[in-house]
Amino acid sequence: MPKKKNRSLLRIIQLRPKSDGYITLSVLALMVFGSLMIVSTDMGETGTAPLVVLMNIVKQVIFMAVGYGVMCACSKWFSFRRFAFWQYGFMVVLFLLTAATFLFSASGGSQAWIRLPGGITIQPSEFVKSYMIAVVAAALYQGKRKKGLLNHPGRLFRFPLIVMGVFGLLILAQRDIGTLVILLMIFLTCLLIPSVPSLKVMQKHIKRLLAAGICLAILLFGVTDIGTNIIAQTPFSHIATRVANAKNPYNDIYGEGYQPANSLYGIASSNIIGRGLGNSSRKYGYLTQADNDYILAIVIEETGIFGLAYIIFFYIAILSRLFHYAMVTNDTGYRVILGGTAMYLFMHFFLNVGGVACFIPFTGVPLLFISSGGSSLIGICAAMGISQNCISKIRRREEE
Numbered sequence: 001m002p003k004k005k006n007r008s009l010l011r012i013i014q015l016r017p018k019s020d021g022y023i024t025l026s027v028l029a030l031m032v033f034g035s036l037m038i039v040s041t042d043m044g045e046t047g048t049a050p051l052v053v054l055m056n057i058v059k060q061v062i063f064m065a066v067g068y069g070v071m072c073a074c075s076k077w078f079s080f081r082r083f084a085f086w087q088y089g090f091m092v093v094l095f096l097l098t099a100a101t102f103l104f105s106a107s108g109g110s111q112a113w114i115r116l117p118g119g120i121t122i123q124p125s126e127f128v129k130s131y132m133i134a135v136v137a138a139a140l141y142q143g144k145r146k147k148g149l150l151n152h153p154g155r156l157f158r159f160p161l162i163v164m165g166v167f168g169l170l171i172l173a174q175r176d177i178g179t180l181v182i183l184l185m186i187f188l189t190c191l192l193i194p195s196v197p198s199l200k201v202m203q204k205h206i207k208r209l210l211a212a213g214i215c216l217a218i219l220l221f222g223v224t225d226i227g228t229n230i231i232a233q234t235p236f237s238h239i240a241t242r243v244a245n246a247k248n249p250y251n252d253i254y255g256e257g258y259q260p261a262n263s264l265y266g267i268a269s270s271n272i273i274g275r276g277l278g279n280s281s282r283k284y285g286y287l288t289q290a291d292n293d294y295i296l297a298i299v300i301e302e303t304g305i306f307g308l309a310y311i312i313f314f315y316i317a318i319l320s321r322l323f324h325y326a327m328v329t330n331d332t333g334y335r336v337i338l339g340g341t342a343m344y345l346f347m348h349f350f351l352n353v354g355g356v357a358c359f360i361p362f363t364g365v366p367l368l369f370i371s372s373g374g375s376s377l378i379g380i381c382a383a384m385g386i387s388q389n390c391i392s393k394i395r396r397r398e399e400e
Contacts, residue, residue, distance in 0.1 A: 013068075015385070016075040018392040023321050026314040027384055030369035031067070031377075033310060034295075035060045038372045041283045041291040041298050056291075056372070063374040067381040074385025075392065080141035080333055083134055090131060091163060097124035098170045108364055109238030110176040125179045126379035128167050129186055133340035134386060136160045136190035137333040144332075151198045157191070177239055178363030182347045189343040194332045221361070242361040249358060262286040263294050263356050266301040274304030291372040293364050296356045311370060315349055318384075325391050328398070334390040341383045348380075 015024060035057075042056045097114065101124065104115045114122040139160050143150040150156060164187045171180045188210065192203050220227030221243050232240035241256045249257035249264065266282035269275065280301045283290040290298050299307040319342050326338040348368045355362035366376045 013072060015072050015388050016392040018395040019075055019388040020321050020325070020391045020395075023318055023384065023388065023391075026317040026321075027071070027369065027381075028068075030311065030314050031064050033307075034367075034370035034372075035064060036277075037295060037299050037302075037307075037370065038291045040278050040280070040302060041295060043278060043283070059374075060372065063372075063377050066374065067377040070378050071381040071385035071388070074382050075388040078134075078386045078389040080138050084138045084142055087131075087135055087138055087159070091166075094124060094128055094131060095166065095170075097122070098128065098167065098174075100124075101174060106175075109236075110174055110364065112171070112174045112176040112179065121373075121375075123373070123375040125167070125171050125174070125176060125183075126375040127382070128171075129179075129183055129344055130341075130379055130383035130386065132160070132163060132167075132183060132186055133190060133337060133344065133383060135163050136187065136340065137336040140194055140336060141333045150196055153199055153202050160187070160190075175236055175238070176364070177236070178351055178365040181363070182344070182351070182365065185347050186340050186343050190336045190340045193326075193336050193339045196332070239361065242363075246355075246358050246361040259287060259289070259294065260355075260358050260362060263297040264358060266297040267357065270301045270304045272304050274300070274302050274307065277302050292366060293352070293362070293371065294356055295371050296353060296367055299370070311367075315345065318345060321391075322387060325394050329390075329394045331390075331394070334394060337390045338387055341387045344380065344383055348376075 038060055039053060039057055042053045100114055101112055104111070104113060107113060112123050112125055114124065116122065136157070139157055140150075143156045164183070167183065168180060171183065188206055191199075192206060217227070220230075228240045228243045231237065231243075244251070245257045245260045249260035251257060253261045262282050266280065266287070269281070275281075280290075280298045282301060283298050287294045287297060296308075296311075299311070303310075322338045322342040322345075326335045326342070329335060329338075345368060348365055351360070351363045351365040352367040352371075354360035355365070366373055368376060368380045
């Protein structure tokens with residue numbers, strides 16, 4: 001009897017057979033390192049709250065367990081047929097959760113969180129990202145099953161466009177521009193991946209719009225202050241402040257530039273090799289989001305270039321494996337899942353690292369697997385689990 005229980009428990013905590021071990025190892029390595037850095041960062045609060053570290057350790061362990069559990073469940077449960085049936089119900093639930101955030105107070109200029117007793121917060125928009133990837137992939141799955149549907153892009157992607165429109169407007173109303181940019185990039189990437197002749201014209205227009213949008217953003221916000229001055233007169237004035245801080249955080253070092261300036265001070269004081277684990281000075285009140293959005297500044301301050309290299313190494317390991325399987329499979333749906341997940345991971349890394357280093361305006365986007373917070377961890381673990389499901393099926397087909 002005990003042996004049967006052990007086997008059933010082992011099945012629960014195992015991913016689908018033939019999943020990629022390198023991806024699993026990389027995810028766990030990043031999660032453990034992130035938890036270690038969160039504990040180190042929280043030591044800065046022990047002066048006034050001695051139990052905060054213990055409480056946050058317990059909370060982070062729970063987040064890791066739930067995240068890994070979600071990854072395992074998605075790797076076993078997901079199928080295009082099953083998801084295509086349930087996707088409408090998922091949309092209703094996500095819509096209600098995302099809309100519920102307007103009942104709660106804003107934070108950092110955005111109103112994106114549901115606040116529960118005990119200091120627990122939920123950011124539903126984090127779950128929309130993995131959902132968006134699966135919705136586009138499911139549309140292509142249905143397109144192959146229904147005769148002639150692949151030849152009509154408008155009908156083929158009707159539901160994904162509705163999903164993008166509905167959640168895009170909700171997230172815009174939340175004033176969470178970072179999440180909106182990531183969701184839009186995930187959506188457009190998923191549309192660009194399929195090699196279907198009838199989609200070539202649409203894909204060409206998307207590429208042109210992306211190029212024009214990037215050039216326009218650089219012109220309005222980088223080269224000139226035209227865009228900044230316009231946004232400053234709107235409800236998104238906090239974005240204008242972040243653009244100004246990215247250009248020179250020292251102009252308002254005791255005001256809005258306080259956090260980005262101290263982020264740069266922390267990075268500069270690392271002396272390449274770091275000051276040692278637990279020896280950061282910036283976590284003692286200088287960076288109020290030291291365990292979340294600005295955790296990379298603490299990582300570099302304490303562990304130097306080695307900590308940054310550690311994170312980059314495992315990020316590259318995950319991305320390279322996702323791209324590898326996307327290239328070897330002929331299944332368009334699998335390619336969309338793998339490519340969309342890669343863009344999900346890359347955009348978070350790019351926006352967080354760029355914002356912390358003041359290369360680009362800070363967006364409040366967490367560094368996945370490293371920053372504290374359960375919503376972002378569960379969201380990316382769901383995407384990783386779905387990707388592992390696809391990888392497992394790709395590898396099985398290769399062996400047949």
